[in-house]
Amino acid sequence: MASEARLYTFSPETKTALRKFRLGTSRAKDPQAVIYQIDKKTLEISKADDEVYSDLSLLGEELPDHSPRFILLSYPLTMASGRLSVPYVMLYYLPVTCNSELKMVYAGAKELMRNQAEVGRIIEIDSAEDLEEIEDQLRGEE
Numbered sequence: 001m002a003s004e005a006r007l008y009t010f011s012p013e014t015k016t017a018l019r020k021f022r023l024g025t026s027r028a029k030d031p032q033a034v035i036y037q038i039d040k041k042t043l044e045i046s047k048a049d050d051e052v053y054s055d056l057s058l059l060g061e062e063l064p065d066h067s068p069r070f071i072l073l074s075y076p077l078t079m080a081s082g083r084l085s086v087p088y089v090m091l092y093y094l095p096v097t098c099n100s101e102l103k104m105v106y107a108g109a110k111e112l113m114r115n116q117a118e119v120g121r122i123i124e125i126d127s128a129e130d131l132e133e134i135e136d137q138l139r140g141e142e
Contacts, residue, residue, distance in 0.1 A: 008109045009044045010116055017047060018072075018117050025074030026086055030054040033091075035062060036070040036113065038105055045070075045113060060128030068106035069093045070113050075138055087138045090119040096126050 010018075017034075025032040033056070035048040048069060053059040063069060071091035079085050092110055094103065114122055123137055 007043055008038070008112055009042070011044065011046065014044075014046050015116065021052075021072060022074075022088060022118055025088065028074055028076060028086065030076065031056060032074045033059050034072050035059070036072065037067070038109055040102070040105060043105070043109075045109060045116075056131045056134065060131045063093055063095075063128050065095060066097050066099070066102075068095065068098055068102055070106070070110075070117075072117055072119065073134070075134065077135065077138060079139075087121070088119055089121045089123055089138070090114055090117055091131075091134070092122050092124045094124060094126055 021032070021034055031054055033053040034051070035053075036045055037048040038045050049062070051062070053062070059071070063071075071093055072088070073091055074086055074088050076084060076086045090113065092106070094106065110122065123134065125131065125134075
């Protein structure tokens, strides 16, 4: 991982935003998601926009057709036992149509992003439609 840490960068603002999002969503009543992207020239990882998405269908509309993204997702669930669980995961969005160069750029940063964001699990998706099944995948982990 040391080589990835030298290759990819996070601005201090991005590091602060990652921490703030993780801590701020642990008690959320609705899903919370933010999209991160990598600048292909500088290899800096940053937020794609200033939105925090609570509607996964709106999130899906924002995902590009030909470029990967990292999506941090905090998703409150009421378990069969009745207890509330708020899994914090990273969605690794890798559309089938993206080019090999971008796939490599994002693949190289995946574990670094996971560690920086402090998520416990990565779920890979290849289309916005996969967002409809995220709740089932999160329930499956319990």
